[in-house]
Amino acid sequence: MSSETTTSSPPPQFSNPPNYQFPAHRLSHVLRNPDKQPVVLVACGSFSPITYLHLRMFEMAKDYVRQNTDFEIVGGYLSPVSDQYKKPGLLNAHHRVNMCNLAAEQTSQWLMVDPWEAFQSYQRTAVVLDHFEHEINTCLGGIAVPSTSPGEPETRRPARIMLLAGSDLIATMSEPGVWSEPDLDHILGRYGVLIIERAGADVDQAVDTLARWRHNIHLIHQLVQNDVSSTKVRLFLRRGLSVRYLLPAPVVDYIEQHGLYMDDGPSPHSAAGAVQAEREKGKEKEPGASSSAAAGGC
Numbered sequence: 001m002s003s004e005t006t007t008s009s010p011p012p013q014f015s016n017p018p019n020y021q022f023p024a025h026r027l028s029h030v031l032r033n034p035d036k037q038p039v040v041l042v043a044c045g046s047f048s049p050i051t052y053l054h055l056r057m058f059e060m061a062k063d064y065v066r067q068n069t070d071f072e073i074v075g076g077y078l079s080p081v082s083d084q085y086k087k088p089g090l091l092n093a094h095h096r097v098n099m100c101n102l103a104a105e106q107t108s109q110w111l112m113v114d115p116w117e118a119f120q121s122y123q124r125t126a127v128v129l130d131h132f133e134h135e136i137n138t139c140l141g142g143i144a145v146p147s148t149s150p151g152e153p154e155t156r157r158p159a160r161i162m163l164l165a166g167s168d169l170i171a172t173m174s175e176p177g178v179w180s181e182p183d184l185d186h187i188l189g190r191y192g193v194l195i196i197e198r199a200g201a202d203v204d205q206a207v208d209t210l211a212r213w214r215h216n217i218h219l220i221h222q223l224v225q226n227d228v229s230s231t232k233v234r235l236f237l238r239r240g241l242s243v244r245y246l247l248p249a250p251v252v253d254y255i256e257q258h259g260l261y262m263d264d265g266p267s268p269h270s271a272a273g274a275v276q277a278e279r280e281k282g283k284e285k286e287p288g289a290s291s292s293a294a295a296g297g298c
């Protein structure tokens with residue numbers, strides 16, 4: 001189902017981190033081409049640390065969208081995962097969000113960082129996409145469409161929220177226990193995904209398994225192969241090797257200033273971070289557990 005269609009389900013209840021404000025300073029509030037469908041790209045991940053490849057994903061997606069679709073990209077967001085994800089090498093959210101902000105603000109004209117999931121309990125990707133849908137289409141009322149003839153009033157069109165991910169993430173969607181079937185249906189059926197091919201992850205096989213949502217899965221090939229990963233960057237840093245030109249310079253400076261990634265970091269709780277984080281969140285919800293999150297509104 002396209003996000004143009006409104007559903008009859010009750011409005012979702014979100015919990016916001018304290019003092020949270022949705023970043024919209026670089027969102028295009030008006031569609032340039034009234035014939036297009038506005039799209040907002042959301043990349044969920046650890047970003048520990050953010051690399052040039054994470055930023056390149058958005059540029060590759062932008063080229064793909066312009067050449068192959070009727071979409072117009074009106075915004076791009078990095079959404080760093082919560083500390084509760086507990087993936088090996090996951091630095092605390094404060095530093096990860098700071099580094100993403102440095103990278104977005106100083107190397108791009110259109111990318112933004114949403115700290116919503118980073119500064120609270122673990123949120124599944126389906127819920128993160130719902131949060132963007134809520135902020136952009138419910139709270140901000142979608143994107144303005146300029147009138148095409150004089151006297152005609154301006155209208156508003158809901159932006160379609162789409163997940164932007166590397167093919168390794170898509171490959172995990174066929175692994176048992178990592179994603180629930182309703183979540184997959186929600187993410188791929190309702191929102192859709194743009195997948196950046198990644199060396200070592202078999203995209204075709206991953207997409208074959210997700211065939212029923214094929215119409216909402218867009219595959220983007222990397223014309224210049226680049227297999228930099230945060231894992232390799234962390235390894236270099238631990239060994240005292242240079243990571244300059246693999247990451248934006250302000251991020252390299254930040255890492256040096258704060259002496260980050262010099263040791264092995266927090267130990268993994270589980271190979272499947274999402275599964276473990278969900279389990280621990282369940283425990284937190286038991287009677288008596290407290291939460292500092294504020295109720296989310298607009």
Ligand SMILES: Nc1ncnc2c1ncn2[C@@H]1O[C@H](COP(=O)(O)OP(=O)(O)OP(=O)(O)O)[C@@H](O)[C@H]1O
Pocket residue numbers: 043044045046047048053054057089164165166167168169196197198199226227228229230231232
């Ligand atoms: N070299 C790459 N090519 C394609 N996609 C990538 C690449 N690096 C990261 N991504 C994608 O970026 C998103 C965020 O990934 P994440 O922060 O987990 O980065 P990562 O480099 O894979 O991290 P780590 O090495 O810590 O596992 C994911 O969708 C991932 O697939």
Ligand SMILES: NC(=O)c1ccc[n+]([C@@H]2O[C@H](COP(=O)(O)O)[C@@H](O)[C@H]2O)c1
Pocket residue numbers: 044045046080081085087123124125126169172178179180183273274275
């Ligand atoms: N069930 C889920 O919603 C689910 C499962 C696995 C990963 N993810 C997300 O994928 C992103 C990247 O994960 P990895 O860094 O483990 O590849 C994270 O934002 C994580 O929350 C979500």
